[in-house]
Amino acid sequence: MKNLFAILLFSCTLSAFAQTNSSESNETEVAHKWRVSIPYFVPEGLIVDSWNDHTNTQHLEIHIKRNLDNKNIVGVKLASWRLFQPMGITWWDGLLDKLEAKSEYYPGHVRATGIGITYQRMLWKGLFATVEVLPQFQTYTDLDDEKIGNGFKIYTSYHLGYNIAFGKKKHFFIEPQVNCMLWTSDKNAPDGFKQLDDHWRNYFLFEPQIYLGWNF
Template structure:
């Protein structure tokens, strides 16, 4: 039932995306506005080299404004997980990183290209959804491949857009995410045993996006 619900949400989002793209085609080129942004969290991985907890997170968003309220975009992302993503804050997430008790017997590398829809609610307040199909690669501690799989990663966001600069071309977007991945295939047993102990969602992830309008 959960899988059907999230498949339905994904199809609904695709329909919204198609409708907004149709509206865009009716506008002149002079009305188009672009945004390029990335999450500040990726800066924390710089300089860590091969450390066990380095997620090697790289993420880029390229967006286009359709009108004053609607923004669509493409999301490019890759990261490396060292423990299950579904450990919540109240489950002792940070303590488990320190103790290493939930670490995988290797790594999970996930890479994908997806899309996003952002809707401005009031002034800078916005809500958005991101749908990201992910190709999974499981690795041992020596970075030898164990298996491949697929994950459908959806995230739901609420945040605020702050623009600054002479032409308001620079911006930051502090926000909170709720992430879900109920479609997740071909997980090796030694990884699955750890994943099954935790949720297939993560709630209230804080983040800060940094960007520029072009």
């Protein structure tokens, strides 16, 4: 049922791309046709944290989006990250305490990489809602960084935030937002990983986030 929901969501999001009007005369003029953005923690992770630390997620992510008009924005999401414990440990589960205790660490890491699609709707002034669908191929490694398996899942996220553009021609922007994530389970996960994943949820609620971007 969860897989069916994710597939239907993927199809609905994909349909947003098909709604672009091909007639130039009907196209709404926009100040900038394209935008590129990244989460703030991508450069932070490259500059501040040690890339090879066990708890470094080695997160790389970029969004390339097209402004169809002043309300509708579609795009492509490219992302790769590495997990050292299940994503479904929420704030009220004592996430920070478990990080300190190391009680839920995987017997290795999971590298998740994918290319997905996004749809963003401007609701009022800078207020927006976004849905993202990201199919991910997963690689499992042990504590010695040796590959022990492959997997697949569909990761989705739902965002509510505010776009703040600045600069002389509003080329730069930041987007503070709150995200909720939902994903399908990976049936091919090795036993040590699967036991931990099955113990926790397949969603994470109310993650604060900031994106940094450039309009052009």
